[in-house]
Structures are given as structure tokens and as C-alpha cells.
Amino acid sequence: MKEFRPGAYDRLEKSLHDIRTELADLPRAVLMISAHWEADRFWLSSAARPPMYYDYAGFPEHTYRIRYAAPGEPYLAETVRAMLEHGGMPTGLDPDRGYDHGTFSLMHVLYPEATVPLVQLSMKKDFDPAEHIRVGELIAPLRDQGVLIVGSGFSFHDTRGILSGAGEVASATFDQWLDETLVDSKSPERRRRLIGWSNAPAARAAHPREDHLIPLMVAVGAAGDDAGNRVYHEQTFMGAITASSYRFGEAPVGVPIP
Known part of the structure; x- marks a missing residue:
């Protein structure tokens, strides 16, 4: 079994700090598509002060006292709902949904001040890649309105493979x-490949269940024709796992691309 070594998250943490540096100005709000919210439709968290949602079990007691106190943004939630409904997507507002760890673990590093308004968008539990790409296309105008769209997941998500070391080859192959x-790949080819992602080499070894891959589909849809850039990559995550993160679009002028 691979041990969780000290510093295992250092490079990932640095990549999040780099994102903040690249953005320079604080976004008006963040729209987070978390791998930890699946539903029968595309729900949006709509509370002005969302609670916490500890979607895990068996962890140390202090992990259930984590607080991320960023405000919600009911107006943004309603705006996204209207955009999706207009595009024919089943949608709803959830005033009770709290911040899950797919959200607060990233946001606490990216914006520890917790002052940027935050709305979560669920995945639809059928995990249809084309439908989630379409959701991204519908909400793409938000990017020009100061909203940062984030797909929160993991490029390799087989817990047994991580702990046993058996995911070393599969993660590198899929990555x-x-x-x-x-x-x-250019935008049309990128879309085609993602829709057929399960045919990729080592696809199901990397994602036995695609919950951690689907948030990427929304981000890609929102990216339009913007090029993708790899902003985080390591081949020894948790000892042997290859993992990557991506940004779509160029960094602001004067900021070097990693």
C-alpha cells in the first residue's frame, strides 16, 4: 500500500496559487461544478449563506469542523438556471445545498479569504458527456461577465489503484x-474525443466510475474554441499516480504560461 507522504499536495497547491496569480483580478463570482454532487437534473446552490456539506466518512474529527464561509450568489444561481432552462436543460434551485469537499478543498487554497461569491452546479447523474458539454456551451457567456467556471474532479480516480500502486500505468496512459x-486537439476534435472518452486507452481503469471526469466536460463546453493549457502535472502523486489539471484560454497579458 502506498503511504500518504508529507508534501503530497504541494505541487497541486502551488498550481492553485498560480491560477490566482494569473487571474490577477478577483472574479465577480465562481461557478463550481463538483464531482461530489450528482442529481436527477442540473441543480444550483442558491442560498445566500450556504452551509457546509461533509460528504465523507471515517476521517479525523477535525475534518468535520472545516468551515469555508464564502457567500452564495442567488442572482447568479437564478441566471444560470434561466440559461440552462432556455437551452432545454432540466434545472432547479437548491437553497439547502452546502459546500462539499470537491468545492471547499479547492476554494480554501485558491481564495482563503472566502470573499468571492460561490455557486455550485450539480452534475446530472446519467453522466452523459455530450449533455454536460452542452451545459458548458450554454453558460459560456458568464466568462465575459467576470465569472470563473471551475470543473472540480480528478484526472485519475480509482481509489484502490491509488492505494495499491496498481494505477501507475493506467493513470499515465489515460493522462x-x-x-x-x-x-x-482543436475544439471539434476535442469535443468528439471527450464524448467517446470511454474508448480511450485505460479509460475505465482510470475512471471505473466517471464522476470525477464529468466536471471537465462542462469546463470544455464553456471553453468554446479556446486552447487548453496544462497547468499542473506530476507523475508521482501519492507515490506513483500521474495527474494533471488544465486551463482553457490564454493567461492575462504579461503573465507567463506554466
Whole structure:
């Protein structure tokens, strides 16, 4: 079994700090598509002060006392709901949904001040890649309105493979395909490849269940024709796992691309 070594998250943490540096100005709000919210339709958290949602069990007691106190943004939630409904997507507002760890673990590093308004968007539990890409296309105008759209998941998500070390080859194989898809492919080809992602090399070994991959589909849809850039990559995450993160669109002028 692979041990969770000290510093295991250092490079990932740095990549989140780099995102903040690249953005320079604080976004008006963040729209987070979390791998930890599945529903029968595309729900949006709509509370002005969302609670916490500890969607895990068996962890140390202090992990259930984590607080991320960023305000919600009911107006943004309603705006997104209207955009999706207009595009024919079943949608709803959830005033009770709290911040899950797919959201607060990233946001606490990215914006620890917890002052940027935050709305979560659920995945639809059928995990249809084309439908989630379409959701991204419908909400793409938000990018020009100061809203940062984030797909929160993991490029390799087989817990047994991480702990046993058996995911070393599968993660590297799928990561290479993912990089070819997101960085080297033009928008139409990128979309085609993602819709057929389950045919990729080591696809089901990397994602036995695609909950951690689907948030990417929304981000890609919102990206339009913007090129993908790999902003985080390591081949020894948790000892042996290859993992990557991506940004779509160029960094602001004067900020070097990692």
C-alpha cells in the first residue's frame, strides 16, 4: 500500500496559487461544478449563506469542523438556471445545498479569504458527456461577465489503484490521451474525443466510475474554441499516480504560461 507522504499536495497547491496569480483580478463570482454532487437534473446552490456539506466518512474529527464561509450568489444561481432552462436543460434551485469537499478543498487554497461569491452546479447523474458539454456551451457567456467556471474532479480516480500502486500505468496512459485531447486537439476534435472518452486507452481503469471526469466536460463546453493549457502535472502523486489539471484560454497579458 502506498503511504500518504508529507508534501503530497504541494505541487497541486502551488498550481492553485498560480491560477490566482494569473487571474490577477478577483472574479465577480465562481461557478463550481463538483464531482461530489450528482442529481436527477442540473441543480444550483442558491442560498445566500450556504452551509457546509461533509460528504465523507471515517476521517479525523477535525475534518468535520472545516468551515469555508464564502457567500452564495442567488442572482447568479437564478441566471444560470434561466440559461440552462432556455437551452432545454432540466434545472432547479437548491437553497439547502452546502459546500462539499470537491468545492471547499479547492476554494480554501485558491481564495482563503472566502470573499468571492460561490455557486455550485450539480452534475446530472446519467453522466452523459455530450449533455454536460452542452451545459458548458450554454453558460459560456458568464466568462465575459467576470465569472470563473471551475470543473472540480480528478484526472485519475480509482481509489484502490491509488492505494495499491496498481494505477501507475493506467493513470499515465489515460493522462497522455487526456493531454492529446485537451491541448493538442482543436475544439471539434476535442469535443468528439471527450464524448467517446470511454474508448480511450485505460479509460475505465482510470475512471471505473466517471464522476470525477464529468466536471471537465462542462469546463470544455464553456471553453468554446479556446486552447487548453496544462497547468499542473506530476507523475508521482501519492507515490506513483500521474495527474494533471488544465486551463482553457490564454493567461492575462504579461503573465507567463506554466
